[in-house]
Amino acid sequence: AIDRHYAQVSIDRGLEEMAQQKEVAISISSATFVEEAVDLSELKQQALLPPVVKLINHLLHQAIMDRASDIHIEPYEENTKVRFRIDGILYDSTQVPRQLHLAVVSRVKILANMDIAERRLPQDGGFKVTSGGAEYDFRVGTLPAIYGEKVELRVLEKEGVNTHYTLESLGFEPEQLKIFKQALNRPWGMILMTGPT
16 A cells, blocks of 8 residues: 555656657647647657666556556546556556556557557567566557557566466365376376467
């Protein structure tokens, strides 16, 4: 709770700093969302501003600390919601003011080597982050929606499968684990893994 509160306070401070820099303001005036033409160089400049960079860095770090599998950045009419998927359940993380949505999405796209000018087609990309000595892959997907682009980041710890997950730690009952291991050792047949990722 403390981390989340202070994260929001630091985001709010960063937004105040941005508001004082008049040359980087983004204005979206229409209530029914029609994406305004935005100068590409201005958008790149906004995506590299310290408050936006800090916000994205904080979200990536927080997702790693919370052991989230996904980060969802979803635009709404009034604001942009950031949610983390932890153990299959989406939790609200923070809210970003509507006028910062383009800058936040552009920052993620720059990290993932995606085209920031293309906002009407889905895109895929990725980048790597090192945190606490561990390396993480972030797979990024964008999707156009009514209020702007939705962004989904999949968080993958490179050594996570080897270090955190064993057959014994997956929650099998002892009898089921025995049957599963027997099936694995057979030179024929197949094992179907189904359900959520």
